[in-house]
Every structure is written in C-alpha cells, then in structure tokens.
Amino acid sequence: MAKPKLSVIASSIRISVTSKLDGIRSWSLQALETCPGSVGSDGELVAACSGCYATTGNYVFDNVKEPRLHNREDWKRSDWVSDMVANLNKDRFFRWFDSGDMYDLKLAKKILSVMEQTPWVSHWLPTRMMKFKKFQTVLAAMQALPNVMVRFSSDSVFGVFDDRHGSVIVPDPESVPAGTKLCEAYQHGGKCNGCRACYDKSVSVVAYPAHGRKMDKVIRIALAA
Numbered sequence: 001m002a003k004p005k006l007s008v009i010a011s012s013i014r015i016s017v018t019s020k021l022d023g024i025r026s027w028s029l030q031a032l033e034t035c036p037g038s039v040g041s042d043g044e045l046v047a048a049c050s051g052c053y054a055t056t057g058n059y060v061f062d063n064v065k066e067p068r069l070h071n072r073e074d075w076k077r078s079d080w081v082s083d084m085v086a087n088l089n090k091d092r093f094f095r096w097f098d099s100g101d102m103y104d105l106k107l108a109k110k111i112l113s114v115m116e117q118t119p120w121v122s123h124w125l126p127t128r129m130m131k132f133k134k135f136q137t138v139l140a141a142m143q144a145l146p147n148v149m150v151r152f153s154s155d156s157v158f159g160v161f162d163d164r165h166g167s168v169i170v171p172d173p174e175s176v177p178a179g180t181k182l183c184e185a186y187q188h189g190g191k192c193n194g195c196r197a198c199y200d201k202s203v204s205v206v207a208y209p210a211h212g213r214k215m216d217k218v219i220r221i222a223l224a225a
C-alpha cells in the first residue's frame with residue numbers, strides 16, 4: 001500500500017495524496033470511527049470493513065492519523081466550504097474518503113456545496129451512508145450532479161451487489177461478476193495508471209480484487225466457515 005502523504009496548502013484544509021491514485025488528492029477521516037455503516041445489524045463489522053486497508057499498514061502511523069483527526073474537527077468551521085472550493089482550484093479529479101466516511105449529515109451537506117461549486121472537478125465519493133434514511137436526499141442530490149460519482153459500497157467480499165451499489169470487493173480478479181468493471185490496479189503495482197473508472201458515471205459498478213493480509217484473512221475465514 002502506497003503511503004499517503006500530507007499536502008498542506010493555504011488555510012487549515014488537510015489533503016492526502018497517494019501514489020496509487022496517480023497523485024489525485026483526497027480528503028479523509030479516520031477509518032471505522034467515522035464509518036457508522038461499517039457495522040451490521042448483528043453489531044459486528046461487515047465483511048468488507050473487517051478487512052479494511054485503512055486500519056492497517058501506514059494508516060496506523062501518527063503522521064497519517066493526524067490530518068484525519070484534524071479534519072474531523074476542521075469541517076465544522078463556517079468557512080470550510082469556501083476554503084475547500086479554493087483548494088480544489090487546480091484539481092480535475094478528487095477522491096473523497098480514501099479512509100473514513102461521511103458520518104454527519106451536516107458534513108454531507110457541506111460536501112454537496114463543495115461539489116456544486118467545483119464543476120471543473122470530477123468527484124468520486126465512496127460511502128456506506130446510504131444505509132441511513134436521513135442521508136438519502138443529500139446523496140441523491142450529489143449523484144444528480146454531472147461532475148459527481150457516488151459509489152455505494154457493497155458489504156460483500158465475494159462480489160455480491162444489488163441495484164444500489166457502485167462498488168464491490170471480489171476475492172480475486174478471476175471472480176468478477178457480470179456487469180462490473182474490474183479494477184486493474186493490481187496489474188500496475190497497485191496504481192491507477194491513468195484509469196479513471198471510479199469517477200466515471202457511465203461505469204455502474206467497479207469490482208475491486210481483495211488485497212492485503214487483513215482482507216485475505218477475512219476471506220479465508222469466510223471460505224472455511
């Protein structure tokens with residue numbers, strides 16, 4: 001996993017950059033603690049979140065955690081939306097939530113405002129917040145924007161998805177379900193290598209091959225059960 005780097009620009013906006021995304025920037029929060037959709041009706045983490053890459057590796061280091069913890073408070077500032085819009089001045093693609101999720105409805109409404117005010121940017125926002133009824137209106141408003149692709153993440157690690165979902169994990173590249181676009185980053189050292197499928201509204205579902213020791217273990221245990 002490429003180590004996310006902190007990019008400090010004007011204002012207190014903290015942006016991460018991972019080499020995986022070809023240098024495309026991301027605004028993130030701490031995984032799990034901002035992911036209410038990661039917990040199933042049984043109170044346990046859903047399969048996809050049990051193996052979450054953002055809870056291992058470089059993501060446990062203080063210098064990676066610090067901007068995510070900072071962002072959790074920073075978005076509450078009254079001028080956060082205008083600062084984000086200014087910060088995205090030169091971006092053409094932007095990923096929300098390399099880690100974490102849009103846990104608060106007020107944050108969701110602010111992100112919608114940023115998206116509306118940055119039509120030059122193609123935004124990709126992966127989320128599980130569609131599980132909560134009060135988020136559905138703001139998520140629909142995001143998805144209606146021509147420059148935004150909201151991808152509702154399936155909880156499955158075996159390629160199971162339905163009409164709501166925009167992404168799903170598959171155990172390996174040979175197990176790609178019909179109607180999905182295989183993420184081929186595994187063929188390019190874990191990098192996007194020019195692919196922009198996740199930002200593309202014409203790509204309905206992206207299938208991500210499972211990667212990382214933690215996810216491998218989740219899949220092994222599930223297969224053995």
Ligand code: SF4
Nearest residue numbers: 183192195196197198
């Ligand atoms: S599908 Fe394309 S854009 Fe999305 S993560 Fe994979 S390589 Fe990157």
